[in-house]
Amino acid sequence: MDTTSQLTYCRIEPFRGTRSFPTGLRHYKKKTQLRRFPSNRSVVVAVATEPKPADTGPSRTSNKPSNRVSLKVGNVSQEIKRVRAQMEENEDLAILMRGLRGSNLSDVQFADNSIRLRLVEVDESSETLPVVYDPAVIAAYWGKRPRAVATRVIQLMSVAGGFLSRIASDVISKKVKENEVARAIELRDIVTSLGPAYIKLGQALSIRPDILSPAAMNELQKLCDKVPSFPDDVAMSLIEEELGQPWQNIYSELTSSPIAAASLGQVYKGRLKETGELVAVKVQRPYVLETVTVDLFIIRNLGLLLRKFPQQVSIDVVGLVDEWAARFFEELDYINEGENGAIFAEMMRKDLPQVVVPKTFRKYTSRKVLTTGWLDGEKLSQSTESDVGELVSVGVICYLKQLLDTGFFHADPHPGNLIRTPDGKLAILDFGLVTKLTDDQKYGMIEAISHLIHRDYGAIVKDFVKLGFIDEGVNLEPILPVLAKVFDQALEGGGAKNFNFQELAADLAQITFDYPFKIPPYFALIIRAIGVLEGIALVGDPDFALVDEAYPYIAQRLLTDESPRLRNALRYTIYGKSGVFDAERFIDVMQAFENFITAAKSGGGEDMNGNMAGLGAIQNQTHYVLPGFPSTASQIDQPIKTRAALAFLLSDKGDFFREFLLDEIVKGIDAVSREQMVQIMAALGIRNSVPVFSMVTSFGPLKPAALLPTVTEEDRIILNNVQRVVEFLTTGTSNLRTPTQDRNIAQIIQELLPLLPGISVRVLPEVLGRLSSRVAARLIRDTFL
């Protein structure tokens, strides 16, 4: 039989021993691959052929001796020449041969020094695998290939069998927790040996505090994603196949070997022929999709089986697999990754110019090849430059912005993806995984923070339902006291803005084991992102408190977002459940906002007490540009000496917040006028004297003892509030808990009004109106009723 004429497709597959080639793996067209298993003795080079005629029945691996060629490793080139001579017209075989000639051949140290080549046939009736995760299609695909599945199951069992039996014995002896770390270390080794897909799965598990303990997570986070590279020839062929022309037509230079090999792809450094720009060219490992779907199929079926034992196994494996796989499929699409990077760059460009993202060259990007601008730099975690702390702050703001503002979240924030560029910027790489947060999630988180500030745990539990931590319909009563305890602990020692996020996250994760409470995947990513940044920062600064960085940004969000939900959250932050103005909160928010502006400055913050022109200059220097913030002196009513907090109140953006203060000032002036009236009357010795209120005599007989408007406790609180806020705004006094007693309130307010032209214009008529009506009303009530 002349097999040569039948050859159309080819591929190289690892093979254990000398068993037959898995049937399911011979349907990949126009692909080549050379991989190895650690314990392999040989590989099979499988060359797919045209489909067999229909009457020959379902295709089977052809084991006919005539279809096999043995190659001696020591004599490969000669053997290849011979096979090539036989099949020189076959383009795919040429690709195969390039793969064979690559460096991998010497990597494959087979004890018997032999490679077997076998010709197999293509079953054209088989469906192709989906490009978007679809468990049903995958099940249908692999359901038709039971032998391939069985082969993989046997392999998985042989690698993982011991591990699973130890887990089972842990479950039986109730030592799951005790042995968790040891098992995690084992799992890490197994996962590494099983290849890229499992490494990714392990990475995904490593950020799930609701599934693993912190110690186990820690072990899995050490998962090395540096897997061996695949042959450069295969990569070059893939570039050609994906981009439709030889790489030499696109890149004037390309490194001969990859500069980085990661779990899913390997990266070459090159130069674009068209523009001369330096680029990074990421080429995907061949057959990742094919390899991983068989595993997904197996694990998912196992999960379906486990669902039948809910008492014994509480983890929803199917749910986890589906959630992870959907994202994994996204990550395999480099077009998507390139687009994500471009969107992210655009979002940061406006507000955070210190964050840089490699430019995507769409023209030279496909599902499996990604061309982006080359970024020089060193890992932020390894940098010894003095600005690392500052860049961590930029990173914190950047991630908070994603979380609470853009909702477009870089979901792979491991240390390798955060780079310090030589010009002191923070570069973020790898946008294969992006989580999109809904407005409900973004606003829900800010609302939860404002509830947290007031320790309103009843509201927080409801927030958790909205945020997906607790399912709708769950009885909240048993969870409430547990959450209250966790938050009380977290808030100990200095209030909401000092709580330790990581500890809180760990405590929340603990609750998941005992209550119907879960950590939603997006929140697991947030914990991970924050953990990475905190880890980097703590190396340089052991006193680093992440929340100190976060609170100013949150204050800024609260103050500047005009959506009704955030407006309500801001109102709640200042007034709480009781509806009483809380001067301390007001000052806290303003102070945090001022810290935000200061921290956002790329230089020092010395000019914060400077004039408005200085403030404009500050805005120009900052790496965070506040939308709507006055940026030049001319945009502000008058050039006055002021502070950032006050400047914000004067800006358009400060309108809403200004109203809170205005309200309090009105009440304050009202109280002052009455206090002054009391003082004046006391000084005149005319207390209880009729002439003072002669204008109301016509209302009837007087009750002299009740004539004077009393300064109530509430008035005193209002006066104190106004005094403290005004002090803060005008002097920046930080010792806010001890308001100055020796200053005359009226004097302070008089000083304040010219500083707030917007307020004075608006407030005076209102104040006057309210004063007269209130005083009159009280007089009438107290005197005549």
Ligand SMILES: Nc1ncnc2c1ncn2[C@@H]1O[C@H](COP(=O)(O)OP(=O)(O)OP(=O)(O)O)[C@@H](O)[C@H]1O
């Ligand atoms: N634009 C670039 N400029 C410079 N180096 C780059 C660039 N893109 C990627 N690299 C290098 O290649 C490495 C791997 O890239 P990347 O993280 O995108 O790959 P990956 O396959 O998605 O990896 P992971 O396993 O982390 O998901 C990076 O850590 C970095 O060292």
